[in-house]
Amino acid sequence: MTPDVRRFTDTFHAPETAASGELPERSEIDEARRWNPADVFESDEAWRETFERTSARVGDYAKFKGTLGESAENLMACLRLDEEVGAALERLYLYAMLQKDSDLRVSRHQAAHDEISTLASRATEESAFIRPELLALDERKLADMRRREEFATYGHFFDDLLRAKPHTLPPEQERLLAMSSEATSAASRAFSLLNNADLEFPSVETPEGEKTTMSHGRFYAAMRSKDRDFRRRAYEAYYQPYRKFSNTFYALLNGAVKTHVFHARARNYGSAREAALDANNIPLAVYDNLVNAANDNLEPLRRWAEIKRRALGVEELRPYDAYVGLFDAETKRYTYEEGMALTLDALEPLGEEYLANVRRAFENRWIDVYETKGKRSGAYSSGGAYGTHPYVLLNWNGLLDDVFTLAHEIGHNMHSWMTVNAQPYIYSDYAIFVAEVASTFNESLLLDYLVERAETDAERLSLRERYLDNVASTFYRQTMFAEFERTIHERVEKGTPLSADSLREEFKRLYARYWGPAMRTPEEEEFTWARIPHFYYNFYVYQYATGFAASEALALRVKTEGAPAVERYLEFLRSGGSDYPINLLKKAGVDMTTTAPIEATLKKTAETIDEVERLS
Numbered sequence: 238m239t240p241d242v243r244r245f246t247d248t249f250h251a252p253e254t255a256a257s258g259e260l261p262e263r264s265e266i267d268e269a270r271r272w273n274p275a276d277v278f279e280s281d282e283a284w285r286e287t288f289e290r291t292s293a294r295v296g297d298y299a300k301f302k303g304t305l306g307e308s309a310e311n312l313m314a315c316l317r318l319d320e321e322v323g324a325a326l327e328r329l330y331l332y333a334m335l336q337k338d339s340d341l342r343v344s345r346h347q348a349a350h351d352e353i354s355t356l357a358s359r360a361t362e363e364s365a366f367i368r369p370e371l372l373a374l375d376e377r378k379l380a381d382m383r384r385r386e387e388f389a390t391y392g393h394f395f396d397d398l399l400r401a402k403p404h405t406l407p408p409e410q411e412r413l414l415a416m417s418s419e420a421t422s423a424a425s426r427a428f429s430l431l432n433n434a435d436l437e438f439p440s441v442e443t444p445e446g447e448k449t450t451m452s453h454g455r456f457y458a459a460m461r462s463k464d465r466d467f468r469r470r471a472y473e474a475y476y477q478p479y480r481k482f483s484n485t486f487y488a489l490l491n492g493a494v495k496t497h498v499f500h501a502r503a504r505n506y507g508s509a510r511e512a513a514l515d516a517n518n519i520p521l522a523v524y525d526n527l528v529n530a531a532n533d534n535l536e537p538l539r540r541w542a543e544i545k546r547r548a549l550g551v552e553e554l555r556p557y558d559a560y561v562g563l564f565d566a567e568t569k570r571y572t573y574e575e576g577m578a579l580t581l582d583a584l585e586p587l588g589e590e591y592l593a594n595v596r597r598a599f600e601n602r603w604i605d606v607y608e609t610k611g612k613r614s615g616a617y618s619s620g621g622a623y624g625t626h627p628y629v630l631l632n633w634n635g636l637l638d639d640v641f642t643l644a645h646e647i648g649h650n651m652h653s654w655m656t657v658n659a660q661p662y663i664y665s666d667y668a669i670f671v672a673e674v675a676s677t678f679n680e681s682l683l684l685d686y687l688v689e690r691a692e693t694d695a696e697r698l699s700l701r702e703r704y705l706d707n708v709a710s711t712f713y714r715q716t717m718f719a720e721f722e723r724t725i726h727e728r729v730e731k732g733t734p735l736s737a738d739s740l741r742e743e744f745k746r747l748y749a750r751y752w753g754p755a756m757r758t759p760e761e762e763e764f765t766w767a768r769i770p771h772f773y774y775n776f777y778v779y780q781y782a783t784g785f786a787a788s789e790a791l792a793l794r795v796k797t798e799g800a801p802a803v804e805r806y807l808e809f810l811r812s813g814g815s816d817y818p819i820n821l822l823k824k825a826g827v828d829m830t831t832t833a834p835i836e837a838t839l840k841k842t843a844e845t846i847d848e849v850e851r852l853s
Contacts, residue, residue: 240338244742246484258691259610260609261609261610261779262609262610263339263611264403264496266606266609269602270341270555270604270605270606271602272339272603272628273601273602274332274603276603276625277331277335277622277625284329284349287328287329288352288356291791292356293321293360294322295322295363295714296363296364297318298315298319298322298360298364300364300369302366302408303366303370304592305367305371306370306375307389308389308517309382310621312371312382312637315367316367318649319364319372319582323360324622324662326353328622328624328625329356330353331619333350334619337446337575338613338630339352339611339612339613340610341430341433341434342434342611343611345348347430352420355419358418358419358713360415365408366408368398368520369407369408370408372398372402381738386764386796387432388666392659393816394662394663400518401515404512404515405504405573407502414500414503421500422496424489424490425774429770429775431486432768432770433614436795438450438451438452439474440799443461443467450472452608453844454614454615454634455471455610456471456472456475456583457638458570458636458638459471459559460557460559462563465549465561468561469555472555472557472712476764479764479768483737483741483767486768487735490740490767490772491729491735491775493772494769494772497512497726497775497776498729498730499508500512501513501705506766508726509726509775510524510726510776513775514776517669517817519670519818519819520819523783523830524719526832527530527721527779527782528719528720528779529534529714529717531717531782531835532720533751534836535753536750537839538709538713538751538752538753539752541709542559542755542756543755544563544849544850545563546558546755546756548563548853549563553756553792555757555759556762559706560706560709563698563702564698564849565699570635570637571637573633574636576643577641579594579687580643580647580683583686583687584647584679586795587795587806587815593789594651598626598647598654603626603628603650604629604631605631607631607633612630613632614627616630616632616642616645616646617629617630617646617649618646618647618649618650618653620653620657620666621654621657621665622842623657623662623665627650627653627657628650629643629646629649630646640683641680641683641703642683644679645676645679645680647679648675648677649675650728652667652672652810653677655807656810656812657813659811660812660814661813662839664698665815667818668818669780670783670784670818671787671809671822672793673770673785673788674785674809675788676788677711677785678791678792680788681788681789682795684703688701691716698852701845701848701849704845705846705849708838708842711782711785712781712842713751715779715781715782717747718778718779719776719778720747721743722779723771723776724743725740741764741766743764743766744766745758745762748762761835782833785838786837789834789841790808791806791826791827794826805825809822809824809825814846
């Protein structure tokens with residue numbers, strides 16, 4: 238299998254240069270706040286030894302080609318080989334990714350990452366015969382094999398295999414598709430390097446009159462500044478390179494979209510979206526229900542925009558006003574140690590097993606905390622590699638946002654850790670559709686924890702505002718992205734060419750419609766499509782919105798039902814890929830084939846706005 242490429246008490250504080258001036262070098266950060274790749278491999282040499290051994294094992298697939306139907310023993314040996322190679326590739330990929338993302342300037346780390354990507358592609362190519370060969374077997378013979386005791390844990394695997402039969406190609410065609418994977422992922426890799434390593438952002442003047450070089454992390458921090466003119470300067474500076482290289486970004490995104498369409502057509506799907514959702518057996522109606530329900534309920538977002546416009550005293554709201562706090566009870570920065578303590582306290586309803594796992598992550602260098610020169614921007618959890626633990630990447634600036642990011646990524650991290658420890662390798666990864674549930678669930682618990690302890694209306698208002706900003710950014714914004722993604726893929730599928738200008742126009746149209754008359758869309762915002770890495774992930778973003786709605790429903794059950802709901806939720810986290818994600822969520826207590834969770838989220842949003850208006 239090819240690893241998923243989308244995949245986290247001392248008194249040390251981030252250096253002042255992490256918030257202003259020059260970023261620190263990695264060596265300036267305390268070791269306790271840098272992740273430890275040695276938990277995966279002790280050294281680059283150990284990585285190399287495993288790489289060479291795994292490369293040789295990939296050649297063993299050839300012995301099984303054409304023999305899977307001869308005996309159950311042959312089939313089991315082949316599946317065991319596939320699992321061994323898959324687990325090794327995951328660990329190799331994880332180590333290479335940790336090293337690369339620590340400092341994107343280091344060419345040998347880039348080279349190692351490319352090497353494992355190439356080996357993973359080769360393994361996919363060499364193992365491409367397994368599924369079509371199994372599907373070519375007489376169904377009674379396959380059924381007889383399935384009944385054998387050694388295949389007892391493979392029930393869902395075989396069910397999913399048979400479900401995919403109409404879209405599984407003959408072995409040689411599967412091999413050709415597998416061989417193309419490295420070439421067809423070039424647009425995504427090029428975007429990542431351009432966006433994270435090669436783009437040069439201009440400097441801006443801070444409210445204190447100092448010069449600071451804009452970066453991904455500093456952009457998000459600047460958007461929280463109370464100084465509107467500084468927000469504008471930071472916003473315009475951040476978008477400069479995206480405007481300058483918009484044709485390059487268009488070419489990369491266009492290449493990614495065409496790749497998605499190519500793979501869908503090669504597998505006889507009606508659309509790229511259908512192919513992407515079918516991988517996890519998600520009905521197209523789930524996607525369409527989300528977009529339609531959001532469009533039918535834009536009024537809460539527009540009400541929130543109008544409240545912001547009035548509170549800021551501006552004639553028109555701008556995108557750089559969208560997330561500045563209106564009701565901050567106090568201006569406070571949080572040390573990372575304070576963030577850890579708050580996260581643990583907020584997650585207490587999930588019980589000691591869960592908390593013990595979180596403490597393990599905090600205390601054993603699973604987390605890379607501070608922004609440094611060359612480090613990958615943003616935040617993520619690496620996902621679980623079988624035989625080791627997952628990691629978290631942060632770029633801590635000390636805002637309350639960072640505390641929520643920590644809780645969010647720890648949600649992913651615990652989901653991966655609990656899955657890997659509860660499931661056999663074949664089910665040790667979970668579908669992307671449920672990936673955002675565990676993360677936004679943790680954010681919900683943290684927010685409720687802080688609201689319950691708010692001492693003033695001003696503090697309560699600030700936290701309610703945070704919820705509304707979460708709805709705006711995680712539900713409405715990601716749904717808008719999903720609508721944009723659906724539109725540009727449909728255009729390519731109909732033969733309508735994309736261009737930088739058409740992408741700008743479409744994004745501007747959606748942005749203006751979602752936010753309504755209170756918001757003015759400046760030219761910079763039209764280039765937002767150029768900076769979103771998730772558009773390269775093939776219909777990924779809608780799952781942020783569905784995950785948000787599902788987590789809201791599950792968190793409410795935990796709060797109202799207590800222990801039974803907690804155990805169902807923890808069982809969901811342990812379930813990995815042992816069933817389809819829609820079914821796993823149903824067992825946990827939420828049905829995403831209906832619009833009920835979405836409508837409940839939007840109802841809560843409207844009620845929260847009512848409360849904000851009463852208190853303000």
